[in-house]
Amino acid sequence: MTAQAAESRELATVIGLEVHVQLETETKIFCGCSTEQADEPNTNTCPVCLGLPGSLPVLNEAAVEAAVKIGKAIDADIPEETTFHRKNYYYPDLPKNFQITQYDSPICQDGELEFSHESDRRRVGIRRAHLEEDPGSIKHVREGTGPLESRTCSIDRADYTLVDYNRAGTPLMEIVTRPDFRDPGEVRAFLEKLEEVLEYLGVFDPTRDGSLRIDANLSLVDAAAVNDDGSIDEAVLEDANRTEVKNISSHRGAEKALAFEASRQKKLVQSGREVAQETRHFNETHGNTVGMRSKEAEKDYRYFREADLPPLRVSHWKAEIPIPELPDARRDRFVAEYGLSEEAASKLTSTKQVADFFEAVAERFDADLAATWVADELLGELNYRDMAITDIDDRFDEVERLVELVAEDEITTKNAREIVLRTMLDEGDHPDDIAEAADLGKTSGDEVQQAVEAAIDENPDAVEDYHDGDDGAINFLVGQVMQKTGGSADPDDVNQSLREALK
Numbered sequence: 152m153t154a155q156a157a158e159s160r161e162l163a164t165v166i167g168l169e170v171h172v173q174l175e176t177e178t179k180i181f182c183g184c185s186t187e188q189a190d191e192p193n194t195n196t197c198p199v200c201l202g203l204p205g206s207l208p209v210l211n212e213a214a215v216e217a218a219v220k221i222g223k224a225i226d227a228d229i230p231e232e233t234t235f236h237r238k239n240y241y242y243p244d245l246p247k248n249f250q251i252t253q254y255d256s257p258i259c260q261d262g263e264l265e266f267s268h269e270s271d272r273r274r275v276g277i278r279r280a281h282l283e284e285d286p287g288s289i290k291h292v293r294e295g296t297g298p299l300e301s302r303t304c305s306i307d308r309a310d311y312t313l314v315d316y317n318r319a320g321t322p323l324m325e326i327v328t329r330p331d332f333r334d335p336g337e338v339r340a341f342l343e344k345l346e347e348v349l350e351y352l353g354v355f356d357p358t359r360d361g362s363l364r365i366d367a368n369l370s371l372v373d374a375a376a377v378n379d380d381g382s383i384d385e386a387v388l389e390d391a392n393r394t395e396v397k398n399i400s401s402h403r404g405a406e407k408a409l410a411f412e413a414s415r416q417k418k419l420v421q422s423g424r425e426v427a428q429e430t431r432h433f434n435e436t437h438g439n440t441v442g443m444r445s446k447e448a449e450k451d452y453r454y455f456r457e458a459d460l461p462p463l464r465v466s467h468w469k470a471e472i473p474i475p476e477l478p479d480a481r482r483d484r485f486v487a488e489y490g491l492s493e494e495a496a497s498k499l500t501s502t503k504q505v506a507d508f509f510e511a512v513a514e515r516f517d518a519d520l521a522a523t524w525v526a527d528e529l530l531g532e533l534n535y536r537d538m539a540i541t542d543i544d545d546r547f548d549e550v551e552r553l554v555e556l557v558a559e560d561e562i563t564t565k566n567a568r569e570i571v572l573r574t575m576l577d578e579g580d581h582p583d584d585i586a587e588a589a590d591l592g593k594t595s596g597d598e599v600q601q602a603v604e605a606a607i608d609e610n611p612d613a614v615e616d617y618h619d620g621d622d623g624a625i626n627f628l629v630g631q632v633m634q635k636t637g638g639s640a641d642p643d644d645v646n647q648s649l650r651e652a653l654k
């Protein structure tokens with residue numbers, strides 16, 4: 152193609168993901184070592200995960216159960232028989248010089264996941280999801296006297312490298328999507344949904360460093376090759392030169408890396424150059440990707456059957472292992488059962504913890520109050536402080552007490568929101584102590600009535616304005632009453648009492 156023809160070409164972006172998820176099990180996938188994060192390197196190890204000669208792997212049942220749960224959640228087929236393979240390569244984090252993984256009969260096949268993006272419902276195919284072991288972790292270090300953490304650096308600047316086998320053997324599920332994404336924003340929305348589902352299933356700990364790691368494949372094809380239904384023919388996909396960006400560890404990182412990569416490839420194509428099929432590395436700090444190596448081909452890995460592990464027959468587990476109600480179903484139920492808006496229901500079901508908490512509060516008080524306090528007030532204030540629900544999940548009883556104070560009319564909604572909740576989050580105090588210290592007890596009806604009468608007596612001008620039809624004058628009077636009651640009256644009640652009194 153001439154450069155001119157290339158420039159005028161309309162291009163479509165094609166993206167497919169390989170997502171590595173650490174499964175939350177107590178022990179590693181092929182040995183009894185703990186998966187807890189240890190303070191000291193190389194302490195959660197044994198002959199199996201160190202790859203010592205003569206040691207034999209034993210498959211962890213909990214990891215297989217987690218895989219089956221994921222399979223159910225993404226509506227995948229679980230084959231009669233699934234097997235393990237050795238993927239051979241040499242690297243310091245891989246003491247056996249091979250990784251035990253799955254190859255031609257993965258435990259989950261042909262699933263899909265639905266998610267929302269820009270108010271569209273999108274569905275992405277999951278080609279496969281397979282079990283494998285995590286390698287160890289390595290750290291490149293510069294010589295020096297400061298603490299180790301301050302001396303870690305990229306490999307090209309390192310004086311030496313440290314290896315830690317604590318992570319080696321942590322169970323992983325690698326989830327491989329079809330190349331169904333058409334822009335980086337969709338990828339981010341998908342990852343958020345995937346994490347939600349994994350969390351609901353209780354198989355994944357999102358707060359753990361490196362628990363979700365993403366490789367993202369991107370290519371450009373002629374826009375004309377996209378069929379009317381949005382699909383693209385296999386042959387076109389096969390033909391497109393794609394890059395695989397490694398080392399992405401967050402949703403936002405994935406979006407950023409792919410946006411960079413899409414524009415880099417577009418510039419190449421539009422200037423009439425080729426996109427090299429290669430593996431690239433995402434640099435989170437610079438927001439760019441750099442070439443690492445030409446993409447290895449499957450044959451480089453010399454896959455062969457892991458003879459130390461027998462074939463696994465667990466297809467019947469799909470019927471036996473229950474999974475909880477998933478976010479979509481729960482959202483729809485919240486709309487139907489509690490009369491919530493789609494938006495509120497989505498917010499409330501975004502994590503299982505929030506949804507469970509909402510239901511507990513809704514059962515004790517009422518759904519509207521629970522939705523307001525959990526979805527709007529609590530999540531809003533947490534968000535504002537860059538806090539997560541997990542930061543306060545041991546204080547749900549205190550939040551419930553706050554809702555109770557409002558429900559029983561002991562404090563005003565305004566004070567509950569602006570003083571009690573904020574102080575709870577900022578200072579860690581108990582709602583009762585905050586209410587007492589700030590003297591927030593709601594002023595009784597009598598006191599409000601007295602203040603209303605006093606305000607009317609003292610402000611004849613405002614009263615006259617009100618009677619002349621100046622409705623704004625009522626706000627002035629409300630302000631006077633609020634002042635007299637030290638802000639502890641409910642402004643709406645005061646407004647009403649004033650209007651009554653002025654009739």
Ligand code: ADP
Pocket residue numbers: 165166167168169327328329330331368369370371387388389391393449
């Ligand atoms: P490989 O055999 O190289 O591992 P796969 O067919 O297994 O390739 O796919 C690996 C990943 O690449 C998948 O996530 C898939 O969605 C993605 N992929 C496949 N074709 C394309 C393409 N043309 N553009 C972008 N991603 C693609």
Ligand code: MG
Pocket residue numbers: none
């Ligand atoms: Mg692959």
Ligand code: ZN
Pocket residue numbers: 179182183184195196197198199200201320
């Ligand atoms: Zn071990």
